[in-house]
Amino acid sequence: MADERIKQVSKLRRAMIRPELGAIAGAILVFVFFLMIAGDSGMFGPKGIQNWTVVSAQFAIIAVGASLLMIAGEFDLSVGSMIGFAGIVIAILSVQWGWPVWAAIIVAFVICVALGALNGFLVIKTGLPSFIVTLAFLYILRGMTIWLSITTTQKTIIGGVKSAAEGDWLAPLFGGTILKGLFQWFADIGMIDTFTRGSRMGQPVVEGVPMLVVWALGLIIFGQWLLTKTRFGNWIFAAGGDAQAARYVGVPVNRVKMLMFMFTAFTATVFATAQVMEFGSAAADRGLLKEFEAIICVVIGGALLTGGYGSVVGAALGALIFGVVQQGLFFSGAESSLFRVFLGTILILAVILNTYIRRLITGER
Amino acid sequence: MTAPLIEMQDIEKHFGAVIALGGVSFDVLPGECHCLLGDNGAGKSTFIKTMSGVHKPSKGTILFEGKEMRFDSPRDSMNAGIATVYQDLAMIPLMSVARNFWMGNEPIKKFGPISIMDFKKANEVTMSEMKKMGINLREPGQAVGTLSGGERQTVAIARAVYFGAKLLILDEPTSALGVRQTANVLANIDKVRAQGIAVVFITHNVRHAMAVGDRFTVLNRGKTLGTAKRGEITPEELQDMMAGGQELATLEGSLGGTV
Numbered sequence: 001m002a003d004e005r006i007k008q009v010s011k012l013r014r015a016m017i018r019p020e021l022g023a024i025a026g027a028i029l030v031f032v033f034f035l036m037i038a039g040d041s042g043m044f045g046p047k048g049i050q051n052w053t054v055v056s057a058q059f060a061i062i063a064v065g066a067s068l069l070m071i072a073g074e075f076d077l078s079v080g081s082m083i084g085f086a087g088i089v090i091a092i093l094s095v096q097w098g099w100p101v102w103a104a105i106i107v108a109f110v111i112c113v114a115l116g117a118l119n120g121f122l123v124i125k126t127g128l129p130s131f132i133v134t135l136a137f138l139y140i141l142r143g144m145t146i147w148l149s150i151t152t153t154q155k156t157i158i159g160g161v162k163s164a165a166e167g168d169w170l171a172p173l174f175g176g177t178i179l180k181g182l183f184q185w186f187a188d189i190g191m192i193d194t195f196t197r198g199s200r201m202g203q204p205v206v207e208g209v210p211m212l213v214v215w216a217l218g219l220i221i222f223g224q225w226l227l228t229k230t231r232f233g234n235w236i237f238a239a240g241g242d243a244q245a246a247r248y249v250g251v252p253v254n255r256v257k258m259l260m261f262m263f264t265a266f267t268a269t270v271f272a273t274a275q276v277m278e279f280g281s282a283a284a285d286r287g288l289l290k291e292f293e294a295i296i297c298v299v300i301g302g303a304l305l306t307g308g309y310g311s312v313v314g315a316a317l318g319a320l321i322f323g324v325v326q327q328g329l330f331f332s333g334a335e336s337s338l339f340r341v342f343l344g345t346i347l348i349l350a351v352i353l354n355t356y357i358r359r360l361i362t363g364e365r
Numbered sequence: 366m367t368a369p370l371i372e373m374q375d376i377e378k379h380f381g382a383v384i385a386l387g388g389v390s391f392d393v394l395p396g397e398c399h400c401l402l403g404d405n406g407a408g409k410s411t412f413i414k415t416m417s418g419v420h421k422p423s424k425g426t427i428l429f430e431g432k433e434m435r436f437d438s439p440r441d442s443m444n445a446g447i448a449t450v451y452q453d454l455a456m457i458p459l460m461s462v463a464r465n466f467w468m469g470n471e472p473i474k475k476f477g478p479i480s481i482m483d484f485k486k487a488n489e490v491t492m493s494e495m496k497k498m499g500i501n502l503r504e505p506g507q508a509v510g511t512l513s514g515g516e517r518q519t520v521a522i523a524r525a526v527y528f529g530a531k532l533l534i535l536d537e538p539t540s541a542l543g544v545r546q547t548a549n550v551l552a553n554i555d556k557v558r559a560q561g562i563a564v565v566f567i568t569h570n571v572r573h574a575m576a577v578g579d580r581f582t583v584l585n586r587g588k589t590l591g592t593a594k595r596g597e598i599t600p601e602e603l604q605d606m607m608a609g610g611q612e613l614a615t616l617e618g619s620l621g622g623t624v
Contacts (some may be wrong), residue, residue, distance in 0.1 A: 231473060231480070234460075237464065238468050238469075245456065246457070247439065248417075248451060251468060362458060362508040363458070
């Protein structure tokens with residue numbers, strides 16, 4: 001065959017040419033940029049790092065779900081509404097009905113994952129684009145959330161979750177921090193500043209690693225492992241790459257898609273639960289536009305909108321870029337409306353670069 | 366005479382009021398290449414889809430290795446040993462050759478309750494199977510999109526053979542290929558047949574059929590026009606049967622016999 005026409009590819013080039021390359025380049029660019037313009041603003045001090053890490057982790061949690069779903073060839077536009085819905089469910093059950101918080105959290109997870117399955121079921125059974133089906137759920141769930149909240153409490157914000165969660169065994173899994181001892185030690189040796197006044201005098205300004213960050217890392221590692229190392233991962237690629245071809249060789253495409261819708265709903269509920277535990281309240285308008293932000297992270301991360309190609313690590317880097325830009329503009333004192341301008345620009349640049357890289361890898365013409 | 370591997374008896378397939386197949390009988394012997402010819406719309410695709418479990422026949426019986434079979438899904442026919450390579454749906458271009466090769470049959474390594482894909486095995490087997498078919502891959506992680514059309518068909522054929530197909534159905538494997546690639550695919554069909562695998566080769570190109578076929582069956586408007594053995598029929602006769610005779614004869618004259 002046409003051996004003489006296959007060029008040898010150098011190791012370096014092979015290591016470079018990967019789906020995440022655009023996102024890696026973008027992340028470096030963003031860090032260099034903010035080191036230059038906001039390097040002395042405290043953005044890269046302990047408190048500042050915690051600030052943008054938490055924001056990035058929030059994006060990363062939903063981006064992991066969205067990326068696997070997108071690689072499997074589907075969208076979920078109801079993620080944002082699902083976040084609001086899950087939060088209100090937890091708050092109503094625990095504060096209004098007086099359920100233990102752990103039970104409220106578990107019920108919220110069950111309902112939301114079932115809603116994810118319903119999304120998947122409708123997409124598979126009707127053959128309609130998931131864009132349309134989940135767009136419907138964007139409205140249905142948001143409307144339900146506001147209605148539930150108003151009919152039970154006459155308010156759209158339900159507070160008091162924090163006191164309800166006092167002493168609960170499950171709530172700290174979403175709202176707590178870990179490695180407190182380590183951070184106290186960092187403070188003792190002077191690596192982290194301590195509070196000099198007030199009731200928390202002597203304690204470090206960053207008390208530990210928030211569970212939100214732990215969840216994000218856990219989901220990223222799980223997602224990347226699932227996608228690249230397992231048989232199921234191969235099915236995810238196949239389902240999104242060409243569902244019919246995959247069916248013909250016996251890949252259970254419908255099951256794969258269904259499970260990915262459920263996993264996306266799961267990540268949205270993780271996001272919602274962590275947010276409710278952090279704020280101590282739920283609000284009916286939480287999660288607005290999150291579905292698009294998740295999709296932007298995924299696309300910056302090198303995934304193909306039509307499915308069959310992408311990376312979980314890439315999506316996580318997309319989330320990091322998103323978080324750093326959002327908080328960095330705040331630290332640098334820039335007009336906050338510029339955030340969207342900046343983001344749009346990064347989106348375009350990353351996608352152009354990603355398209356070029358993908359063509360190199362896959363031989364698309 | 367050896368017993369046929371698969372026997373399709375009086376297969377009928379109706380889609381609502383449309384009779385796509387009106388009683389087609391067809392059989393394939395082990396180690397033979399049986400060409401199924403016919404013009405567009407003759408029912409070739411519908412017919413092979415009943416063989417590969419995509420469609421259930423409205424009437425008629427399928428005997429595979431002498432036993433009557435009812436295929437409810439492509440999976441069923443695959444488990445029986447029937448592999449189908451579709452023209453456009455053979456491979457997923459965005460995925461690597463190794464991932465495509467093992468798609469649906471991924472090798473597994475178990476660590477307690479956790480199982481991961483055995484990439485070492487997947488890569489080694491893919492490379493060696495490709496080599497047998499005359500394709501030198503740069504690396505198993507190479508995307509299928511970087512391969513030519515003929516190479517993609519070859520990967521699909523190699524995959525089917527590796528996973529123990531007894532009957533290989535090829536749906537127009539050469540219709541979109543150039544001369545050299547066609548020759549490669551035809552040579553690979555010959556190789557596969559030599560291993561004792563039965564091949565059903567669907568095409569509307571008489572010359573491609575004549576190059577490898579042992580028997581030829583022509584379909585027209587949902588019916589067979591008969592089966593002929595190699596040497597009993599000329600390419601011109603086949604061509605005429607496919608086109609339904611007369612009109613083409615005049616057209617062919619004006620084109621100088623190039624159809």
